[in-house]
Amino acid sequence: MTTTASPLLQVQGLRTVFDTRAGRVFAVDGVDVTVNPGECLGVVGESGSGKSVTFSSVMGLVRAPGRIESGSIRFEGRDLRALSPPDMRKIRGRDMAMTMQDALTALNPALTVGEQILEVLFAHDETLPEGRMARRRAARAKAVEMLELVGIASAGDRLQYYPHEFSGGMRQRIMIAIALACRPKLLIADEPTTALDVTIQAQVLELIADIRVRLGMSVVLITHDLGVVSEYCDRVMVMYAGQVVEEGPTASVIQNPQHPYTRGLLQSIPRLSLRGQKIKPIEGQVPDLIDLPPQCRFYSRCSERLDACMNRIDMRELGELRRARCIRLPEVKA
Numbered sequence: 242m243t244t245t246a247s248p249l250l251q252v253q254g255l256r257t258v259f260d261t262r263a264g265r266v267f268a269v270d271g272v273d274v275t276v277n278p279g280e281c282l283g284v285v286g287e288s289g290s291g292k293s294v295t296f297s298s299v300m301g302l303v304r305a306p307g308r309i310e311s312g313s314i315r316f317e318g319r320d321l322r323a324l325s326p327p328d329m330r331k332i333r334g335r336d337m338a339m340t341m342q343d344a345l346t347a348l349n350p351a352l353t354v355g356e357q358i359l360e361v362l363f364a365h366d367e368t369l370p371e372g373r374m375a376r377r378r379a380a381r382a383k384a385v386e387m388l389e390l391v392g393i394a395s396a397g398d399r400l401q402y403y404p405h406e407f408s409g410g411m412r413q414r415i416m417i418a419i420a421l422a423c424r425p426k427l428l429i430a431d432e433p434t435t436a437l438d439v440t441i442q443a444q445v446l447e448l449i450a451d452i453r454v455r456l457g458m459s460v461v462l463i464t465h466d467l468g469v470v471s472e473y474c475d476r477v478m479v480m481y482a483g484q485v486v487e488e489g490p491t492a493s494v495i496q497n498p499q500h501p502y503t504r505g506l507l508q509s510i511p512r513l514s515l516r517g518q519k520i521k522p523i524e525g526q527v528p529d530l531i532d533l534p535p536q537c538r539f540y541s542r543c544s545e546r547l548d549a550c551m552n553r554i555d556m557r558e559l560g561e562l563r564r565a566r567c568i569r570l571p572e573v574k575a
């Protein structure tokens with residue numbers, strides 16, 4: 242993917258916190274994200290690393306007790322944090338859309354899937370004709386088209402069905418259809434396959450990959466699975482305890498991981514474990530995000546730690562569009 246085109250999404254220094262009874266949770270702490278037009282960015286990391294909160298922040302969907310404390314979020318150059326709630330609602334749905342991990346709770350159980358797709362189209366689709374009946378007819382035709390696009394047969398009839406009448410895989414497809422109703426430029430798919438069995442997982446991922454090419458959109462794929470990233474993503478961003486710890490073109494990161502955490506992730510999955518090495522899980526726990534010491538966040542779990550890792554560790558540019566947050570790495574001066 243070229244780096245010369247202006248980014249579709251550019252996030253800099255994002256900090257999102259949750260004020261809880263136990264204290265302030267630094268869920269996202271100084272995260273930078275770039276998504277270029279047409280590319281697929283994989284976001285990987287263990288549970289609680291801040292993947293969902295980062296992209297809920299981008300979508301303007303963080304709710305109290307959470308809030309964005311600082312950072313800038315630009316979409317096609319527009320500063321999203323400066324937009325009014327109605328202007329942000331317009332962008333959400335029309336220009337960028339996010340599908341949630343659990344389709345059953347994300348969909349409205351009281352509305353048919355047709356009503357839910359129509360709701361999005363009526364709110365955002367400026368190409369619908371004037372006049373109540375003509376508008377409804379055109380929107381219905383588009384809803385059928387979207388269900389067909391995500392591979393749902395007898396789409397016209399299925400518009401009358403409620404979410405619970407579909408299987409888990411079908412519900413994910415419906416959520417994708419709703420997200421795509423207005424042909425957004427960016428689709429953020431948060432763990433689209435978590436609740437699904439392996440065959441259906443592959444179908445949903447293929448579907449997203451296929452639609453991405455057909456609609457020419459960018460995709461952010463949030464996942465625990467580096468295997469999925471290696472198959473579908475141009476670039477990967479590895480998150481740990483609210484920070485990005487490594488980033489770069491997928492093949493380069495997977496063949497030559499620079500951060501000990503990325504190496505740990507690779508060794509903990511069967512398909513991609515480095516040649517000749519045994520599969521082994523990363524020992525220890527993600528640190529408590531409330532009381533974070535200034536040191537490297539991976540310190541307590543890192544087998545390569547040095548005394549100097551007790552200091553604050555910044556991201557280092559490594560050349561070839563790669564970056565990692567580890568003191569052991571030589572910095573490349575541009």
Ligand SMILES: Nc1ncnc2c1ncn2[C@@H]1O[C@H](COP(=O)(O)OP(=O)(O)OP(=O)(O)O)[C@@H](O)[C@H]1O
Pocket residue numbers: 259261266268286287288289290291292293294295306307465530
């Ligand atoms: N509503 C909330 N209240 C308090 N803390 C929260 C809330 N939502 C998220 N967090 C904090 O933010 C951290 C990051 O959450 P996030 O959902 O972004 O992780 P994730 O990497 O997407 O994990 P998963 O893969 O399990 O979805 C959590 O560990 C939690 O500490």
